[in-house]
Amino acid sequence: TLQRELMPKHVAVIMDGNVRWARQRGLPSGAGHEAGVKSLRQLVEICCRWGIKVLTVFAFSYDNWIRPQVEVEFLMSLFERVIKSEIESFKREGIRISVIGDSTKLPPSLQQLIHDAEESTKENSKFQFIVAVSYSGKYDVVQACKSVAQKAKEGVIELGDINESLIEQELETNCTEYPYPDLLIRTSGELRVSNFLLWQLAYTEFFFIQTLWPDFGIEDFTEAMTSFQQRQRRYGGRKP
Ligand SMILES: CC(C)CCOP(=O)(O)OP(=O)(O)O
């Protein structure tokens, strides 16, 4: 059984398999994404109940912009619908929502919705829900380095000042006090990171599961948690 004191602080999830789930049922891709929203809402509830502090989900990769326009437009409208339908319950449940990624590519109405949702929940400290939308792990590192380079150019810092924490402060995960996921879960059997968080995953435990995201439920999450709680994290050290 799971032990509360061994719960991870920060869980990251690559929600994958929505389209395969839909195809298996002879449904359009949108039906898979709609079903995926239910899995996500359920996971947020469980994380809150189990005392996890941060959940980061990969909702739309910067590389997903190459998908068929009809699917991209469906996803953009789905994100709007979900924020509108969930924002009040997030406020009630003390959930802070943060969005990371290149928001400039999002429809202006979605950008506005995200801004308002972040503003109206930024004081909530019980649980932080980070949604990566139009996000690229490599670009996150690039923009952080650019900020540091700018400070060096302005003479605000010396080259000798540049270290890991200076760069980490500029990463898009600087919106949370727990920027490093303890556990990364990827569904649907794919065994890759797909340009999600990169720097932040340096010492993250990985858990891969065949379940397609729309089918992911408390049994799957319990399996991931059980596996995580059995891990010995040595951060480069060796077995005693
Ligand atoms: C946008 C993203 C969360 C959707 C994840 O599922 P997917 O569209 O990659 O589905 P498939 O891997 O089954 O093609």
Ligand SMILES: [Mg+2]
């Ligand atoms: Mg996929």
